[in-house]
Amino acid sequence: MSRAKDPVLPQVMFYTKAGCHLCDEAREMLDDIAAETAFELTETDIRSSTELFEQYRYRIPVIIIDDTLIIEGRIEYRELVRAFQEAERRKK
Amino acid sequence: MAIQQEELQSVSNPYTAHAPRPAGRRRLEKYSMRFGNFLLHYWAHLITGVMGLLVLTALLIPFLSYLGLDVVAKPLFYSLHLVCAQIPAHSFYILGHQLGLCARNLSIYSSMTFAGLVFILTKKRMPGLPWWLWVLMLLPIAWDGLTQMFGLRQSTWELRVLTGTLFGLANIWFIFPLIQKTLMEAAPPQTPATR
Numbered sequence: 001m002s003r004a005k006d007p008v009l010p011q012v013m014f015y016t017k018a019g020c021h022l023c024d025e026a027r028e029m030l031d032d033i034a035a036e037t038a039f040e041l042t043e044t045d046i047r048s049s050t051e052l053f054e055q056y057r058y059r060i061p062v063i064i065i066d067d068t069l070i071i072e073g074r075i076e077y078r079e080l081v082r083a084f085q086e087a088e089r090r091k092k
Numbered sequence: 093m094a095i096q097q098e099e100l101q102s103v104s105n106p107y108t109a110h111a112p113r114p115a116g117r118r119r120l121e122k123y124s125m126r127f128g129n130f131l132l133h134y135w136a137h138l139i140t141g142v143m144g145l146l147v148l149t150a151l152l153i154p155f156l157s158y159l160g161l162d163v164v165a166k167p168l169f170y171s172l173h174l175v176c177a178q179i180p181a182h183s184f185y186i187l188g189h190q191l192g193l194c195a196r197n198l199s200i201y202s203s204m205t206f207a208g209l210v211f212i213l214t215k216k217r218m219p220g221l222p223w224w225l226w227v228l229m230l231l232p233i234a235w236d237g238l239t240q241m242f243g244l245r246q247s248t249w250e251l252r253v254l255t256g257t258l259f260g261l262a263n264i265w266f267i268f269p270l271i272q273k274t275l276m277e278a279a280p281p282q283t284p285a286t287r
Contacts, residue, residue, distance in 0.1 A: 019157045019189055021169040022180065057188075058181050073180045074173075 010039040010087040015062040017046050026061035026075045037084055039065075066090070132275060136216060136268055140208030146175065146201045150192035157189040168192060182252065196237075196252040203260030211268045220269030221262060229262030 014030065016023040030041065046052045046060060056062050062072040068090075069083045113121075131138075149168055156165035172178065172192040182194040191198060211218045221229075233255040240247045 019160075019162065021157075021162075021166050021190070022178070024166065025170075058183075058185070060180060074178055 008091070010037075010065050010084065010091070011067070012039045012041045013062075013064040013067075014041060014043045015046050015052065015056045015060055015064075016043060017057075017060055020060055022074060023061040026063065026080075029075065029077050029080050030063070032077070033080065033084060037088075039084070132279070135271065135275075136208060136212050139268075140205055140212060143201050143208060144205040146172070146193070147198065147205055150198055150201075151186075153192040154186035154189035158187040182247075182249075184249070194252070195249045196233075196256040199253040199256030200260040203257040204264050207261050207264035208268065211264065216268075216272045218265070218269055220273070221266040223266070226262050226266040229258045233259040 012030070014027070016027065027043075033039075034041075044052065046056045059072045061075060062070065063075065063080065063083075064070050065083055065087045069087060071079055071083055150172060153165050153169050153172075156162070156168070169178075169190075169192050176193045176197040178190070178192070179194055180190055182196065184191045184195055184198065193201065236247050236251050236255045239245050
């Protein structure tokens with residue numbers, strides 16, 4: 001996981017909320033993937049904005065990779081890995 | 093039948109009875125018999141209890157999360173994944189926290205608990221559902237679930253609850269009386285010689 005902005009790396013938006021068990025699980029998956037793949041992560045608590053809260057309250061955790069690949073709800077590790085592979089493939 | 097009579101005779105006649113069995117084996121047989129009798133009498137209580145426990149746990153999780161008891165709430169939530177997909181968009185929320193079971197599963201297990209309680213309270217005398225009515229009550233969930241699974245349409249929480257409730261009620265109403273009838277037919281006759 002890289003903290004510095006790098007346009008080459010996949011840009012990952014992670015919408016979450018404190019007390020969301022599925023979000024904790026998804027966060028652990030992102031950590032596991034970060035051990036092998038570099039990406040730019042932006043984590044947002046949906047309670048920071050009413051608009052975000054209304055949009056994602058029944059969908060979180062929501063992971064958006066490069067503004068196009070959306071994975072949400074009960075996220076499977078395999079599904080997430082595949083999305084990252086797809087993002088890498090698109091960048092090539 | 094002939095074998096049963098032969099066994100009864102051998103038990104009641106001390107001259108033809110087998111040699112005494114070891115104490116450990118006798119104790120094991122005694123406890124097995126007690127356990128068997130317990131299951132025979134309380135099978136419906138056990139199944140209903142498990143269903144009720146699932147519902148209670150699912151309802152408890154959001155309250156625990158709200159109180160900040162994630163140490164308890166999280167493992168409970170994850171363990172319920174064994175019986176439910178827990179899709180957030182298909183679930184109910186209490187105090188902003190997702191329940192441990194989705195709307196459909198919550199209604200299935202709640203209705204099963206309810207029907208199980210009715211069965212127990214009627215002293216297991218509830219008449220069984222005819223098979224055609226059972227099938228008829230399962231059709232709505234099949235239609236709702238399958239059309240949604242194949243992306244033909246999106247279900248609503250009302251339909252999930254309604255079809256789930258019908259499914260849960262139908263299953264218990266059909267299966268429990270059937271189990272009871274089978275157990276009654278299979279139970280050995282209670283004669284003084286066997287007591």
